[in-house]
Amino acid sequence: MKEIKLKNLQKRLVYSFENQNLLLQALTHRSAAKAHNERLEFLGDAVLGLIVAEILYAKFPAQPEGKLTRMRASLVNRSTLADIARELSLGELLSLGSGEKKSGGHRRDSILSDTVEAILGAIYLDAGLTATQKTVNALFNSRVDKLDPSVQIKDSKTQLQEHLQSRQIPLPTYDVINISGKDHAQTFEVSCSIASLDITANGIGQSRRIAEQQAAKQVLEMVLS
Amino acid sequence: MKEIKLKNLQKRLVYSFENQNLLLQALTHRSAAKAHNERLEFLGDAVLGLIVAEILYAKFPAQPEGKLTRMRASLVNRSTLADIARELSLGELLSLGSGEKKSGGHRRDSILSDTVEAILGAIYLDAGLTATQKTVNALFNSRVDKLDPSVQIKDSKTQLQEHLQSRQIPLPTYDVINISGKDHAQTFEVSCSIASLDITANGIGQSRRIAEQQAAKQVLEMVLS
Known part of the structure; x- marks a missing residue:
């Protein structure tokens, strides 16, 4: 086997x-x-x-x-x-x-x-x-x-982190909630949480990295709004 | 010529x-x-x-x-x-x-x-x-x-401390910013700051010690550059 x-x-x-x-x-x-x-x-x-x-x-x-x-x-x-x-x-x-x-x-x-x-x-x-x-x-x-070199350099995770640090808010935690599909077609669901603000959002993507970025983007919007 | x-x-x-x-x-x-x-x-x-x-x-x-x-x-x-x-x-x-x-x-x-x-x-x-x-x-x-592998190479925290002391600059402070993951898979994020030089860098690692060394290494590079 x-x-x-x-x-x-x-x-x-x-x-x-x-x-x-x-x-x-x-x-x-x-x-x-x-x-x-x-x-x-x-x-x-x-x-x-x-x-x-x-x-x-x-x-x-x-x-x-x-x-x-x-x-x-x-x-x-x-x-x-x-x-x-x-x-x-x-x-x-x-x-x-x-x-x-x-x-x-x-x-x-x-x-x-x-x-x-x-x-x-x-x-x-x-x-x-x-x-x-x-x-x-x-x-x-x-x-x-x-890869697209013209894509904006600072990704959402980085933007979120810098925003929080500048306000001395503890950084978010990322957790994989679910992985579905198999082999080359996996889909990841990741949560991004800021406990001290009681904020959570989920992101979905073909890789963990992408899902994390998606989640971070949503949290960023919530934090900025 | x-x-x-x-x-x-x-x-x-x-x-x-x-x-x-x-x-x-x-x-x-x-x-x-x-x-x-x-x-x-x-x-x-x-x-x-x-x-x-x-x-x-x-x-x-x-x-x-x-x-x-x-x-x-x-x-x-x-x-x-x-x-x-x-x-x-x-x-x-x-x-x-x-x-x-x-x-x-x-x-x-x-x-x-x-x-x-x-x-x-x-x-x-x-x-x-x-x-x-x-x-x-x-x-x-x-x-x-x-090269002699038995020679102890000084770690970054020690190097940074000695460098600062020799220049009579106040020593850095280390703070845990974030701990994520649980039990056996925790990740520590630590900042190393030298207030008098307005320098801060963060390090990440599987232990607080490793994260501190990482942060110290980056600050050392900033100080030396």
Whole structure:
């Protein structure tokens, strides 16, 4: 069963590991075993950073460095990487210690996003840059296509945060309320709450990030009105 | 004369450019011309990050991710890169606008370190990863050899405190702004402020300690820049 899932994962990664142990290590959280994925994550984070930098450099020849940096941050961040992990159904393949398992570690953004980076680090070690570029292209393609450098820089979450900070109001909390659909067609519902103002609004989107932005936008409107 | 200097530079880089215009662009500050080096710097920063990550990953197989991250930060930072720029005599090859020239831009750490990154980005564009690895090895070899993972690198809070004390500036205050998530998945947001300098930055982390270090790191960068 796990064999089949590992095969399916590698299909989606557009890469089949020479050394399957590297893949298994990439899927192992530090709570589960000594040969865990943290060092691979260190490497993968750097590989991903370069590959996305190069994609943006080539795709947007007229954009200045600051814009490239912000676009990269919008692609490579915890919530996007966790979304990708969910698209890959990584949660069910993760090796976690019993404590992490009980507390829902296989659904946690931080663990999921670190695992994506570890897998990319493992591919890089197994086969080098070109193979890793192929995988990154497969995973990020649709997101890169949606990038629009003309879009206003400050997103709703940032605007909301700055508005609240300037008034010394505690920052909002974001919670995933519901995830529906599967694989490549998931829909996220996220709430944005400011407890001290007794304000809550929900946002819906194809990624957690988008849903959070939607929720933040509505709260911002409520706060400003 | 400049020809000879450019040749000597390429000898020290262990790389001779196919496309000499890329090298010239890497040496051009944004104050001097439209075809300046900022986009190359964006790319070079990412390339350098990966290459040094891989060197450390291979050289220190027993070191955890946190140690690798700190060692990389001790190699790849503004002052080290500026030192390397001086070893390469980059200052005399820089194209600067007249304002920057008058104010000593060719000696400024920020401009020098950005130029080193831009050159690495240019080599990567011109010839790919392997060529850039050779250059990075040549430039960083002696520094990598001196790394000792058993040496405690001072954390950001300590560095910030010592920096401020040496200048008799009152110490920063740390405040928890927000705690989100629950139980095993809490996220802390902490601000670090130096009232007398009117500087504040926030840090986020899975523990208050990590968030404080993050905030301190950012304030340190603001203070040093």
